[in-house]
Amino acid sequence: GIQVEQSPPDLILQEGANSTLRCNFSDSVNNLQWFHQNPWGQLINLFYIPSGTKQNGRLSATTVATERYSLLYISSSQTTDSGVYFCAVERGETSGSRLTFGEGTQLTVNP
Amino acid sequence: DTGVSQDPRHKITKRGQNVTFRCDPISEHNRLYWYRQTLGQGPEFLTYFQNEAQLEKSRLLSDRFSAERPKGSFSTLEIQRTEQGDSAMYLCASSLASYQETQYFGPGTRLLVL
Numbered sequence: 001g002i003q004v005e006q007s008p009p010d011l012i013l014q015e016g017a018n019s020t021l022r023c024n025f026s027d028s029v030n031n032l033q034w035f036h037q038n039p040w041g042q043l044i045n046l047f048y049i050p051s052g053t054k055q056n057g058r059l060s061a062t063t064v065a066t067e068r069y070s071l072l073y074i075s076s077s078q079t080t081d082s083g084v085y086f087c088a089v090e091r092g093e094t095s096g097s098r099l100t101f102g103e104g105t106q107l108t109v110n111p
Numbered sequence: 112d113t114g115v116s117q118d119p120r121h122k123i124t125k126r127g128q129n130v131t132f133r134c135d136p137i138s139e140h141n142r143l144y145w146y147r148q149t150l151g152q153g154p155e156f157l158t159y160f161q162n163e164a165q166l167e168k169s170r171l172l173s174d175r176f177s178a179e180r181p182k183g184s185f186s187t188l189e190i191q192r193t194e195q196g197d198s199a200m201y202l203c204a205s206s207l208a209s210y211q212e213t214q215y216f217g218p219g220t221r222l223l224v225l
Contacts, residue, residue, distance in 0.1 A: 041221065043154075099214060101154050
């Protein structure tokens, strides 16, 4: 099956710092989503981004499908950004199948 | 739009007991997914429905696991003869079949098998 690798596994920041999280995947995908998992376990959708660039407030994401990676940028980090960030991909050319998740990046933002 | 809901949120059971979880998807979504997440790992796919048809099952879904979506709306996931290794967060997601299909997750059911 498709492999998804996220880096770094852990990241500790001071409030106000910027960060970049990376997701590499081993095959072509038709779906790539970034999620933030809060301390209660809820997965919160951040981006649907199989290709291109999107921005939402302090967060932005870029996927370069031809090179099989995606980046999540967090600017001016806040303590509420803490949690685990997951990249998940769906393999293939048509929608409607399983998402394969990476192991996540554990982000801690200190005040 | 009320989002995906799951019930119960927490379940503690003894080894060998049967448990059943329920998932209510976003109302217009025709696809429903179950995932399992253990501590420190990303969620892993278990099974997927389109309307009432179960279209894909992971090899993680042993014979003790069964999932149904009888009327194409809510779904249930049953685990028979639970084992300690079944302790995990069970997540449900739903989506609307479309060109840019996004899966939305519920809050999960946290299972502890003693």
